Amino acid sequence: CPYVVCTKKGCNPHKSDKGCFCEEAIPREMYEKFVPDKIDKLDKYIAWMYALDKGDIVKCPGKDCELWLKQTDNSTRATCLCGHTFCFYCQKEPHNPVPCKQWEDFKDRGNEKNLESLWLKSSTLPCPKCRAPIEKNRACLHMTCICGHEFCWACKITWSKVGHSYYNCPKFKKLEDAKQRDIEQQKALRELGKYKWYERQMEITKDDIKEMKDLKEKWEVEMQAKTKSYRDYAFIFESIDALLLAKEQMLNMSIIAFYFQGKNMSWTCKKCTFRNPSGEHCQMCSAKQAKSDRKTGVHSKKEMFELQQKMGVDATSKLIKMFEKKKLDDVLKNKKNVLTCANACRKFITQLVEDIESGAYTAYILDRPDDSVSGWFCIRCDKMNKFSSTVCTSPGCDSCQVHGEPACLRCNPKN
Ligand SMILES: [Zn+2]
Ligand SMILES: [Zn+2]
Ligand SMILES: [Zn+2]
Ligand SMILES: [Zn+2]
Ligand SMILES: [Zn+2]
Ligand SMILES: [Zn+2]
Ligand SMILES: [Zn+2]
Ligand SMILES: [Zn+2]
Known part of the structure; x- marks a missing residue:
């Protein structure tokens, strides 16, 4: 017993x-x-x-x-x-300071199937005749299914009978379900773009980690052949370790940033579905912004978090420059600077991790990625653009925010 x-x-x-x-x-x-x-x-x-x-x-x-x-x-x-x-909470691999829920959710998003379903949601419409998903050709309303059926994306009327242009469906503004679809698709696109952007940032960080790990291994071998004792070189390896730890934490910070509550003032017009960067009236149709969409003030916590993140980026990139393409003995001569930077890395990790774990940001880390990101992601070239520009500023891209179409005729009928 x-x-x-x-x-x-x-x-x-x-x-x-x-x-x-x-x-x-x-x-x-x-x-x-x-x-x-x-x-x-x-x-x-x-x-x-x-x-x-x-x-x-x-x-x-x-x-x-x-x-x-x-x-x-x-x-x-x-x-x-x-x-x-x-x-401690989920008994899986450690992921502090990312909360379990966001960590699981972020992993899920990277899943091939989920990315595909989000893409289907953002870019396709089931054929009204055979239900097969048809990819929307950016701004063009003309949909052609593999079954041969042709129809308008907005009013879903057979193409031979619509009698309107490729870019303007006069019925669109009156069709609540089409507008809702448009808003949902834009939202899915923003979510997809946001995920991909953070994923890419993390890939870059992972490359840095790999590069530094390789360098550490190489230098450890080189050091064996040196006449000086290990103690003279110890600070180099300790600094690389601090750098690696900071970089590992930056991966976690990217996940937290993905879920961090936004601070921008953008809103989607309920009348014409245009995504406005700010202001009270729609730039496209001059309709007034609904009260429920109104956002106020700057988000000081977000700014604090971003500032702390920036400190980490600055400290780690400075340190990487001191190691990259350098000889072991060159680094030895640069001891004072290396130590200062390594300490900045350590300070960054402990401070930010402590702040998050003590709950300073808990109220601002959402369960789902905030729809209002600090910019928009070009569908064509993946560049993140400021909300103040309605077309992509990447050289030669010039795509519209909504459809990813250069010189878009739907977003700007005057073109
Ligand atoms: Zn008893
Ligand atoms: Zn054990
Ligand atoms: Zn957990
Ligand atoms: Zn079909
Ligand atoms: Zn139509
Ligand atoms: Zn509008
Ligand atoms: Zn672009
Ligand atoms: Zn457009």
Whole structure:
């Protein structure tokens, strides 16, 4: 029987299958003395009960490990004596300071299937005749299905009967479902663009990490042949480690940034579906912005977070420049600067991670990516553009924000 046996008068723990909770258990020494073979079971039982009660200790998910760990600070990262590291809350690989929910969601988004379904949502319409998804040809309203059916994207009328141009459906403004579809598609496109942009930033960071790891390995080998002792070079390897840690955290910061509440003033016109950068009246149809769409003020927390992120980027890129294409002995001569930068990296990690883990930003890290991003992503060339420009500013691109079409006839009928 694994239960703690109670010595209190009148208490009979065996009446309950949950054991006894009156806490007047037999002292541990008694167990050790009389039933030493049961002590292991007793420990497990106590741990279980404690975990059920307090919820702040968890069993290490490491292979064959029976140890229990207690969370002692704000960090969700657990390091077991067996060497296994994991997240306190979800018991999967550690991902602090990214909350479990956002970490799982971000991983899910990278999934081929989910990316495809978002793309289908953003760029296709099922054929009204055979239901096969047809890719929308950017701004052009003319849809042609593989089944041969041709129709207008907005009014869904057979093309031979629409009697309107490729870019202007006069019925569009009156068709609530078409407008809704347009808004949904634009939203899906923005979400897709935002994910891809962050994913690319993370790829760049991962490349940096790989490059630095390779360099560290190479220098470790080189150092063996040097006449000077390891102690002279130690600061270099310690600085690379600080750099690597900072870069790893920057990957996490990208995920957090993806979910961070936006601060821009952009809004989508309910009348014509145009995405306005700011202002109270639609730039396209001059309709007034709905009260519910109104946003106020600048987002100081977002600015703080971005400033901290920028500090990390500055410190790490400076340090990389001190290592990249350099000889080991050149770095040795640059000791003072390397140490200053490595310290800046360390400061950046501890400060930002601490701030996030202590909950300073919790209210601003949303469950879903904020639809209002700080810019828009060109569908054609993937560049992030400012909301102040309605066409892509990438040289030679000139695509519109909504359809990714150069000199778009739908966004600007006067063209
Ligand atoms: Zn009892
Ligand atoms: Zn363990
Ligand atoms: Zn977790
Ligand atoms: Zn069809
Ligand atoms: Zn039409
Ligand atoms: Zn409008
Ligand atoms: Zn572009
Ligand atoms: Zn357009």
